[in-house]
Amino acid sequence: MGPARGxxxxxxxxxxxxxxxxxxxxxxxxxxxxxxxxxxxxRSRTSLPINESAGRIWHLCDGNHTLDQIVDDLASIYDxxxxxxxxxxxxxxxFLERHGFVERHSSFx
Amino acid sequence: MSLAPLQQPxxxxxxxxxxxxxxxxxxxxxxxxxxxxxxxxxLNPSGAEIGAEAVVCNxxxxxxxxxxxxxxxxxxxxxxxxxxxxxxxxxxxxxxQTWIAIHAATVxxxxxxxxxxxxxxxxxxxxxxxxxxxxxxxxxxxxxFIDPETLEVHPIPRCVHLDRRSVELLDADGVRLxxxxxxxxxxxxxxxxxxxxxxxxxxxxxxxxxxxxxxxxFKPVSQSEMAARLLSETGQGPLSDSEALQVLAxxxxxxxxxxxxxxxxxxxxDAVSDLILRHRVAEFG
Numbered sequence: 542m543g544p545a546r547g548x549x550x551x552x553x554x555x556x557x558x559x560x561x562x563x564x565x566x567x568x569x570x571x572x573x574x575x576x577x578x579x580x581x582x583x584r585s586r587t588s589l590p591i592n593e594s595a596g597r598i599w600h601l602c603d604g605n606h607t608l609d610q611i612v613d614d615l616a617s618i619y620d621x622x623x624x625x626x627x628x629x630x631x632x633x634x635x636f637l638e639r640h641g642f643v644e645r646h647s648s649f650x
Numbered sequence: 651m652s653l654a655p656l657q658q659p660x661x662x663x664x665x666x667x668x669x670x671x672x673x674x675x676x677x678x679x680x681x682x683x684x685x686x687x688x689x690x691x692x693l694n695p696s697g698a699e700i701g702a703e704a705v706v707c708n709x710x711x712x713x714x715x716x717x718x719x720x721x722x723x724x725x726x727x728x729x730x731x732x733x734x735x736x737x738x739x740x741x742x743x744x745x746x747q748t749w750i751a752i753h754a755a756t757v758x759x760x761x762x763x764x765x766x767x768x769x770x771x772x773x774x775x776x777x778x779x780x781x782x783x784x785x786x787x788x789x790x791x792x793x794x795f796i797d798p799e800t801l802e803v804h805p806i807p808r809c810v811h812l813d814r815r816s817v818e819l820l821d822a823d824g825v826r827l828x829x830x831x832x833x834x835x836x837x838x839x840x841x842x843x844x845x846x847x848x849x850x851x852x853x854x855x856x857x858x859x860x861x862x863x864x865x866x867x868f869k870p871v872s873q874s875e876m877a878a879r880l881l882s883e884t885g886q887g888p889l890s891d892s893e894a895l896q897v898l899a900x901x902x903x904x905x906x907x908x909x910x911x912x913x914x915x916x917x918x919x920d921a922v923s924d925l926i927l928r929h930r931v932a933e934f935g
């Protein structure tokens with residue numbers, strides 16, 4: 542699946558299946574006609590182009606989906622081993638959290 | 651042509667480049683010719699709007715230039731013209747109230763614009779001049795505006811920026827630079843081709859990546875990746891980052907987007923030429 546090309550491998554300290562992440566309000570997400578997605582953090586002026594599957598993860602960071610539910614969602618769409626999807630989702634969410642695109646939902650920390 | 655001052659009063663030529671009006675005052679025929687060629691699409695014969703005064707003149711053994719608060723002096727006319735042209739480009743960029751400036755060379759194939767995007771030193775100028783030999787129309791080797799409403803491209807013509815290595819590569823590719831290059835190192839896009847610049851959107855966006863490879867090749871890039879590249883090549887403008895990003899997303903969405911890993915100049919220019927022509931065929935197909 543490979544959510545976003547070129548991302549460094551990120552460890553995911555503290556991310557568990559029940560973790561819930563939410564998009565930061567300062568970050569804009571633009572979905573383009575080719576279904577790729579561009580995230581832009583207004584604070585740091587950092588832009589992050591991501592592919593369709595990563596865009597789906599981004600949109601599911603709405604405060605209502607746990608990490609496990611995001612993995613379930615992607616596993617129902619993409620033809621890949623669930624363990625691989627789980628690993629990719631964790632890495633991507635860890636990256637997003639580390640770079641300030643998402644934050645832990647306060648009720649679920 | 652002699653570099654001596656004209657034996658006549660300073661001539662005034664009036665231009666309005668993308669909304670920036672100015673009058674050129676010089677008593678050097680070569681300077682007058684150079685700017686007339688560079689801004690030939692922007693002649694403002696009525697001079698209705700009095701704008702800034704751009705001056706090139708000689709003072710003892712120096713060539714003085716000036717535009718608004720910027721002034722300088724050079725030992726040769728070519729350097730003075732380059733400095734004045736650079737100051738004019740900055741003033742044109744600063745004066746723009748609506749459009750977004752993108753650091754990109756722009757060539758035209760028929761009525762379609764091709765933007766070559768990349769940081770300084772990526773090879774935009776050299777490649778765009780090589781493309782002019784392959785019958786594409788060079789409009790600028792450096793910067794162009796995008797109209798957020800129409801997404802049309804509005805290049806700012808600049809004197810072509812080539813270093814000695816670029817000139818050698820272009821010479822090997824068969825490009826013959828005009829006489830004005832030998833005299834004062836000032837080549838306007840119109841010196842390389844004389845077709846008018848159409849008003850149109852960018853149909854093809856090519857990001858020049860690094861490092862070079864043995865043979866040039868292209869990689870399709872997503873629209874979001876290209877929008878991010880474009881954003882990184884825009885400066886401070888009239889729009890907020892968020893507004894600019896939305897416009898650049900539309901620009902990327904309405905074009906074919908590629909990353910170019912360049913090889914040798916000739917092979918790279920041939921490959922880009924093929925890509926442009928294939929893109930045009932696909933557009934019409």
